[in-house]
Amino acid sequence: MSVSTAALALAGGALMGVAAALLLLFNGHLAGVGGIVAGLFQRPAGGWAWRAAFVSGLLAGGVLLALLYPSAFAPSPASGTLLVIAGVAVGFGARLGGGCTSGHGICGISRLSRRATAATLTFMLTGAVVVTLVRLLGGSR
């Protein structure tokens, strides 16, 4: 890892923290992406339109970045079927566990939530176990 990669990671992360804080400042909501997406498929108490707008912002940002900064993107190395299964696990797990990497990992930890810290440690642990198993079973990585 180069110094510039580390600096970009730090700066990009800080920008995510600012984006999440702005959502709190203006709309009063924490920026848990999993929860915001899940809210699109039901009738959430806090309103539907702002959720759709936040998700549209992520998607539109993706379109802009794909045009202006295509080197930022790389596809997952996992195979098709495995990706669908992984998606189901992430979608179901984020709802059952009440949050994802942004909701628990960023917003939760930064306000010193015990639940978010436990959740983040848990998904980092099982994630590491899976990556290690895949590496041992499927060759080097």
Added chain:
Amino acid sequence: MKRQVLAALGCGLLFAVGLALSGMTEPVKVLGFLNFFGRWDPTLAFVMMGAVGSHAILFRVIIRRAKPVLAGEFAIPSKRDLDRALILGSALFGVGWGLSGYCPGPVLTSLAAGGRPALAFAAGMVGGMAAYGLLQRRRGGTVKAMGAGT
């Protein structure tokens, strides 16, 4: 209402830029971070430092306000106890994360550029969320909007 929608749109855009800048739209970097016992890639640790650092400071400042700029009140989760659903759900989340290197924010940002892998994952993710919603409804429980980062 209209201004809330515009604010959320801008925040989503900014969040996407942060994700791409920080390298989180490259699943290999996420998988490299989770590869603690192999060739470890610390990128995600720097992303977390930046994000948690800035949000921790701003959260404390913002929450002192009586209310948000465009809404009546702050929606902050009040639950404090650890329970089985939290741990089980997070464990399952980690399995999917470790298999793919994707989580909700990065995969949505990658949909335009990520090709079929991002689409396949996103389809599964939406399916998993819908399945949870159906299960909740069948159990007769009230389906609440998932509070972010409880």
